[in-house]
Amino acid sequence: MRLKFSKMHGLGNDFVMLDGISQRLKLSPEKIRQLADRHTGVGCDQVLVVESPRTPDADFRYRIYNADGGEVENCGNGARCFARFVRERRLTGKKQLLVETAAGMLQLNLLDDDRVSVDMGAPVLEPQQIPFAADIRAETYPLEVDGEVFTISAVSMGNPHAVLLVDDVDAAPVEELGPKVEHHQRFPQRVNVGFLQIESRARARLRVFERGVGETRACGTGACAAMVVARLRDLVDDSLEIQLPGGILTIHWSGPGQPVTMTGPATTVYHGQIVL
Numbered sequence: 001m002r003l004k005f006s007k008m009h010g011l012g013n014d015f016v017m018l019d020g021i022s023q024r025l026k027l028s029p030e031k032i033r034q035l036a037d038r039h040t041g042v043g044c045d046q047v048l049v050v051e052s053p054r055t056p057d058a059d060f061r062y063r064i065y066n067a068d069g070g071e072v073e074n075c076g077n078g079a080r081c082f083a084r085f086v087r088e089r090r091l092t093g094k095k096q097l098l099v100e101t102a103a104g105m106l107q108l109n110l111l112d113d114d115r116v117s118v119d120m121g122a123p124v125l126e127p128q129q130i131p132f133a134a135d136i137r138a139e140t141y142p143l144e145v146d147g148e149v150f151t152i153s154a155v156s157m158g159n160p161h162a163v164l165l166v167d168d169v170d171a172a173p174v175e176e177l178g179p180k181v182e183h184h185q186r187f188p189q190r191v192n193v194g195f196l197q198i199e200s201r202a203r204a205r206l207r208v209f210e211r212g213v214g215e216t217r218a219c220g221t222g223a224c225a226a227m228v229v230a231r232l233r234d235l236v237d238d239s240l241e242i243q244l245p246g247g248i249l250t251i252h253w254s255g256p257g258q259p260v261t262m263t264g265p266a267t268t269v270y271h272g273q274i275v276l
């Protein structure tokens, strides 16, 4: 199978973008892993696929695969790249798009300064819906890992996130604790793990160990989840600049029941073809 693709990134969270409307794709988990391999494939954190929508209101359907081959529900940085990709590939001339994902509808807006703003929907905090094993919903939960108890918060932004507050994100045990929380038995669908340092009511720093990938340079849904956790604990105001290793995302959330808005860049690196 010969595939045309674009290599893109959102703050260094990188993607292989595939147009599944004008080319026929037969993707298995193994083929996704081949594409994502940084030594023998194109290399990326996620493979993103554009498809025709299933519901009449939507402009497109957007599917997301982690580098480990698993299909997942949502990807914030990918959504911004998606908006740019469908314009560059002339699949649409629109600057405002309604896109179907496995997690529901996303609204994407291409801004005049080339950034993309995404309405990521309202966060879900009910443990069963995240999913996370807990008897009742709480702001924080104790989580035991190798005999040590950590304090986490749990949020779904369509995909599951655990967030830990840390004093110094540079010294956070992302590589050691990240995989243990990702595979913790209380998260039956595994989880993305964010390490969040609050700098002020308007600025924070974040590193994310992503489910199915490892630490990435940025995670859009992770930044939204971090905002929700920080805002619910009244540590930040409605607008937050989150510094990730790859750059800054601006996140806005005015509180429970409201959608989270994420704004940031989307960059095309090159277009290519690969035989799989």
Ligand SMILES: N[C@@H](CCC[C@H](N)C(=O)O)C(=O)O
Pocket (backbone or CB within 6 Å): 013, 045, 046, 066, 072, 073, 074, 075, 076, 077, 078, 159, 160, 192, 210, 211, 212, 213, 216, 218, 219, 220, 221, 222
């Ligand atoms: N990088 C993404 C999140 C991608 C999916 C995630 N690894 C998961 O398994 O849920 C983002 O920018 O949100």
